[in-house]
Amino acid sequence: MAKHTLVALVEDKPGVLNRVASLFRRRGFNIDSIAVGHTEMSGLSRMTIIVDGTVASVEQVRKQLDKLIDVVRVSDITDDSTIARELALIKVKATPATRSEIIQVVDIFRANIVDVATDSVTVEVTGDEDKIDSLFRLLKGFGIREVARTGRIAMTRGVAGPLTVDEAKPLREAPRAKRVKSTDEISNL
């Protein structure tokens, strides 16, 4: 069992996240983290999914993912040379006595203070999980109020990645906003 990094290009449509998440659930996998966002191509989103499993079982779930019609491409980049990052916001209890010490720790980690209040500071940190975990441990001594983490996003190094789309295919036009009648104007059944 080891952590695997899957990256997927998916159609930017309603319900796609549900299709992907539901597939992991019914095949008996736990998702450690999942991060979704737009890509350079309109109509396509990119997912980075971290999942625990043996090589064979993760390969099985990768192939099952690839069968989903809304999944355009999916690749396990665990063994590739990759850049992986996660972003975390950490709200730390701060008093006038501890504030400068917190700032020192934050500086060492090249993190940023993004909000200051009378009794807390909020730190923004970007890096791999180890870096965020280390900073978290150091800040724990001051008292953690709240943490939000994005989950890992990852990309292979070099020019062409496994998800690179060779040719720009025509994309379906985005749904136009259209007025739908309200429940008052239309009866049910």
Place this chain on the structure above:
Amino acid sequence: MKLNGAQILCESLIKEGVDTMFGFPGGAVLPFYDILPEYPQLRHILVRHEQGAAHAADGYARASGKVGVCVATSGPGATNLVTGIAAAYLDSAPMVAITGQVARPFIGKDAFQEIDITGITLPITKHNYLVMRAEDIATVVKEAFHIAREGRPGPVLIDIPRDVFIEEAEFRYPDRLNLRGHRPTIQGHPAQVKKAAKLINEAKRPVIIAGRGVIISGACSQLKELAEKGQIPVVNTLLGLGSFPQSHVLSFGMLGMHGAACANLAVDAADLIIAIGMRFDDRATAKVSGFAPHAQIIHIDIDPAEIGKNIRVDVPIVGDVAQVLAALNKQVTSQSRVDWISQIEEWQREHPSTTIRETESLLPQYVIRQIYETTGGNTIIVTGVGQHQMWSAHYFQYERPNTLISSGGLGPMGFELPAAVGAKVACPEETVWCIAGDGGFQMTIQELATIVQENLAVKIAIINNRFLGMVRQWQQLFYQRRYVATPLSGPDFVKVAEAYGIAALKVTDRLQVIPAIEQAMEHQGPFLIDFVVEPEENVYPMVPPGAALAEIIEEQREEVGAR
């Protein structure tokens, strides 16, 4: 051309070559039904329960190779389809299910007869759609039929809100698809084909396991060429029966939990398994760690996710079975393999798995064998699930593809009657025998009315043992004969049939069997025979759950003679 959503749906279905639908109306699909008289080329067959619509579409698809279409309304109509959609999904039958949905403004409000059917069918469809604009219907229908039939076939569901059926839009049927996420691999990788050919040419004891993929792909002649050229024995999965003529000297029957002993022993002793269009279901492999322990395994399948899912594979080939076999056959050398084949023939003689005891009482095996003898095997057999299904697999010889229609993956009791409706509609010129158990028959018995209304000459044989027989067999063998909830009363099936307007006979004596079957065959129109058989007959051979394929329990016999 401006049309409303319902008209666009009908036009699109016609473009896809649809001429028959199985369905049941309701509030949310009323606008669609309302428009149907404008399209007389679309035949709608009214079922008596939506589960019947889905099974009938499935039976239609399996008998014809075309996409089966079923229609239901929102809420309970849609949920009633679920069992049938799941059955089609697990057996890779091409199907498009169309459901009505509550009008758009009501979605998400728990409105009357609202259910999230796209959510419910997520794990049992290849893909599904909730169509929110009438102008999307044509594209969605085109995609749905493409997805349902291309690659590994399966069901696709289209959910259409009531007001989308009414909304007007410009109709233009798209001539191109834009499905970036659906590109099945058709050609096998040449290097893999070469590796497979080398293994086949070097093997001493190869066995082919042919599944339903061979039938779907239309690869029966390529399979025959491979078997004959390499003199390789062929065994079938349940759903693969018919892919290779069983009268052929190289055919050794079905493998698996209730497989023929010689088929299981051959797989157990093989040094090479060539698995073609099958997915190593647990009912076929028995205990995975004990499956083909001496063999290397070649696995040919169009679905890459099946490779290595259940069984380790040495040479996987992803591609369309017909294409892969055509490439493979060019590289396979002619061989005789006399010793290996005579070894399996010897096992076949030592373990005559399909002989029938001489008894006074009426044996179910005898009934099914006589349907085979009387029809000359020239019929489509549609079964339910359970003992009669296994006997129908054993006591029939399947010579042609799509002549056995049976649910292998999901195993829903009650499949038989509606699936037989679908098969008969698809193949009106063929004789269709529905072989049912008395348990499963009572699950979808209402489709007798569909048969009458559509005047479908389906012949029905109920193997009536007054038990849920397969469950009772497990209770006998593994639960010390504690027959809990398996003794089963039923109606007088002859009276029931007659009440529906179907001619029927009850048979209790073996001497009546052949005349009854002959009478059913001669009768114009549907006919039902209630065969009251020996109640505690078991299906043998059997590999107990958790055991390996070669650990076969056989029927106790006073004398095991030659075949």
